[in-house]
Amino acid sequence: MRLSDKMAAIEASDLAKVRRMSLDYEARGIRVIHLERGEPDFAMPAFIADAIHAAMREGHTHYPALQGEAVLRKALAEKVRAKNRIEAGPEHIAVVLGGMHGLYVALRTLLNPGDEVLILTPYWLSISKLVGLADGVCRTMPAYLPLMEGRYPPADFAADLDRAVGPRTRVIYVNSPNNPSGAVVPREHFEALARVATERDLVVLSDEAYEDILFDGLPHVSIASLPGMFERTVTCYAFSKSYAMTGLRLGYLVGPADFIQLAWSRMILYTTNGIPAPIQVGAVEALRRGDADIERMRRAYEERRDAFVAALGRVRGIRAPKPQGAFYVFADVSDLLQGRPIYDLIAEWLEVGVAAAPGAAFGAEYASWVRFSTASALEDLVAAAQALERRYGTVS
Numbered sequence: 001m002r003l004s005d006k007m008a009a010i011e012a013s014d015l016a017k018v019r020r021m022s023l024d025y026e027a028r029g030i031r032v033i034h035l036e037r038g039e040p041d042f043a044m045p046a047f048i049a050d051a052i053h054a055a056m057r058e059g060h061t062h063y064p065a066l067q068g069e070a071v072l073r074k075a076l077a078e079k080v081r082a083k084n085r086i087e088a089g090p091e092h093i094a095v096v097l098g099g100m101h102g103l104y105v106a107l108r109t110l111l112n113p114g115d116e117v118l119i120l121t122p123y124w125l126s127i128s129k130l131v132g133l134a135d136g137v138c139r140t141m142p143a144y145l146p147l148m149e150g151r152y153p154p155a156d157f158a159a160d161l162d163r164a165v166g167p168r169t170r171v172i173y174v175n176s177p178n179n180p181s182g183a184v185v186p187r188e189h190f191e192a193l194a195r196v197a198t199e200r201d202l203v204v205l206s207d208e209a210y211e212d213i214l215f216d217g218l219p220h221v222s223i224a225s226l227p228g229m230f231e232r233t234v235t236c237y238a239f240s241k242s243y244a245m246t247g248l249r250l251g252y253l254v255g256p257a258d259f260i261q262l263a264w265s266r267m268i269l270y271t272t273n274g275i276p277a278p279i280q281v282g283a284v285e286a287l288r289r290g291d292a293d294i295e296r297m298r299r300a301y302e303e304r305r306d307a308f309v310a311a312l313g314r315v316r317g318i319r320a321p322k323p324q325g326a327f328y329v330f331a332d333v334s335d336l337l338q339g340r341p342i343y344d345l346i347a348e349w350l351e352v353g354v355a356a357a358p359g360a361a362f363g364a365e366y367a368s369w370v371r372f373s374t375a376s377a378l379e380d381l382v383a384a385a386q387a388l389e390r391r392y393g394t395v396s
């Protein structure tokens with residue numbers, strides 16, 4: 001069949017490649033601990049499932065409101081006002097089919113063909129593909145690692161951002177807590193970013209998929225809550241990680257009313273024709289009763305981060321900065337690679353039963369890094385680090 005050249009030119013996901021490779025090792029009887037994928041291992045709280053079942057039986061089975069059900073948008077507006085300090089009403093919210101869809105809807109609604117999006121790196125691997133699908137062009141700027149290691153003064157960050165913005169740049173994409181590094185952008189850096197965005201007349205696309213997973217008491221800051229920023233920020237939230245409901249596909253965009261209106265009346269209409277109504281009922285219940293579950297899972301991720309970073313710290317040749325949020329550990333493995341291609345190392349690790357994602361998927365400059373997901377049982381995380389320690393030796 002004749003297929004779209006544009007679609008065929010998009011590279012398949014590196015994660016899929018690691019998964020395919022791991023099947024060979026598993027077929028040979030090696031037990032592989034899968035740390036390449038970013039999916040909560042927790043079950044969705046049962047009360048959300050009950051609400052969804054009841055909604056279906058009660059007849060929430062017709063076309064949903066395109067912008068999102070009024071009751072859900074009202075609850076979401078209350079949530080973003082109270083928790084994110086964003087001055088939004090229901091008219092500033094559109095319900096989408098998870099974070100991936102939300103970002104695609106946002107980019108399509110914001111970009112003209114050829115417009116640039118400045119992406120801070122390392123970035124979540126799909127964002128570059130989404131920009132391409134939306135006929136945009138990516139520009140990148142390294143930021144999260146020096147930010148996380150506390151060696152990036154806000155003034156330098158602002159100066160670098162200013163230099164990185166080109167004449168066709170329309171949007172800055174920021175993701176805090178960050179996948180894959182676990183960096184959390186401090187308030188002063190958001191203020192610096194806000195100044196640059198205002199001076200250069202840019203929209204900020206803030207991906208807050210991990211807003212509920214922060215460690216060491218760090219606060220989550222939503223850039224749309226800073227003075228003057230609501231009008232130039234689109235924030236994308238998802239229920240996927242916070243409530244361990246990746247399979248239900250629910251998220252929402254928060255932004256100025258003209259953006260929201262165009263997003264739902266064009267993109268949501270013509271891509272999904274609305275978001276499943278029973279899931280929206282479940283989301284209302286999640287917002288009402290889910291806080292204790294969010295906190296239970298957050299604590300578990302923090303405990304796993306501590307255990308895994310400590311265990312990894314004993315492995316010779318791996319340097320892993322301590323994440324401040326999300327559920328990943330991004331590690332420098334250049335000492336183990338010694339110039340070899342990353343997939344040689346991925347294969348070597350599969351041999352001892354550890355699957356990780358290659359760093360180049362998160363930005364070209366991370367070719368000698370790997371990402372581990374800590375959304376796995378603590379014992380598995382420690383066992384994986386110990387397998388690597390046995391293979392490469394202990395730090396002396």
Ligand SMILES: Cc1ncc(COP(=O)(O)O)c(C=O)c1O
Pocket residue numbers: 038097098099100101124175178179207209238239240246249250251
């Ligand atoms: C940074 C980031 N944004 C958005 C998403 C997409 O979330 P969803 O699963 O709701 O599509 C992910 C998922 O891994 C992510 O890591």
